[in-house]
Amino acid sequence: MDGITLDRAKQHLQAWLDAELAVSTGQAYRLGTRQLQRANLPEIRKQINYWRSEIAKLQGSGRRKVTRAIIRDL
Known part of the structure; x- marks a missing residue:
């Protein structure tokens, strides 16, 4: 949702x-x-679940963080 803090x-x-x-x-x-x-x-329960998921998205939880590494033998 745009504009929701x-x-x-x-x-x-x-x-809710x-x-x-x-x-x-x-x-x-x-x-x-x-x-x-x-x-x-x-x-009401549907809305509670919706807002809980929106809060999780806004907090950044549930996202996977990917790190890429290149191993080189010099």
């Missing part, structure tokens, strides 16, 4: 982790005639 990605991850916690305490509730329906848990 590591700090911003961490903020997104934290928001908070959403997962909120859903675990109640997916929907009603107050009088009003009703609140939260996002479904599979979608």
Whole structure:
């Protein structure tokens, strides 16, 4: 993603982790005639995995470092 910083990605991850916690305490509730329906848990977990992978990319983890050496007998 262009323009996403590591700090911003961490903020997104934290928001989705908070959403997962909120859903675990109640997916929907009603107050009088009003009703609140939260996002479904599979979608939240999908987003958590996405942001974790974005953070890993931004931190550079998971990349293989290649070193080339030429051995010469002089």
